[in-house]
Amino acid sequence: MKFKSFQFIDKIINALEEQFPRRCSCGKEFENLKDFLENTTLPSLQNLQIFDCEHMQEILALRNCNNCHSTISVRCALNQNDKKTLLNSIKEDISNNLLNEDEFLILFRDQVLKNIQKKYYIANDAK
Numbered sequence: 001m002k003f004k005s006f007q008f009i010d011k012i013i014n015a016l017e018e019q020f021p022r023r024c025s026c027g028k029e030f031e032n033l034k035d036f037l038e039n040t041t042l043p044s045l046q047n048l049q050i051f052d053c054e055h056m057q058e059i060l061a062l063r064n065c066n067n068c069h070s071t072i073s074v075r076c077a078l079n080q081n082d083k084k085t086l087l088n089s090i091k092e093d094i095s096n097n098l099l100n101e102d103e104f105l106i107l108f109r110d111q112v113l114k115n116i117q118k119k120y121y122i123a124n125d126a127k
């Protein structure tokens with residue numbers, strides 16, 4: 001695996017799955033993570049908000065409900081220890097590969113999405 005932090009992705013996906021079912025403010029219910037990904041879209045310009053120095057906030061960050069276009073945030077929801085280790089390995093990946101932080105976070109987010117798509121056999125163009 002190219003990036004050290006990528007080994008946390010399965011754990012992240014499990015933590016994401018535990019946040020479902022959930023409901024959008026318009027009443028649309030997302031039964032599970034697959035349902036959620038298929039019925040929401042990434043806002044075109046988004047601030048990933050993964051870092052605020054100490055805490056990781058959103059991994060999948062924000063998505064828009066396809067029904068009402070409200071923005072829904074999904075928390076990373078790892079336990080404190082895992083979060084700390086993940087943050088450290090993200091920082092290492094960024095400095096070892098001389099990457100821009102925002103670029104890396106987008107790369108990371110896209111890999112999380114890719115793995116979810118693979119897991120649930122969602123068509124690759126679903127973003």
Ligand SMILES: [Zn+2]
Nearest residue numbers: 024026065068
């Ligand atoms: Zn909605």
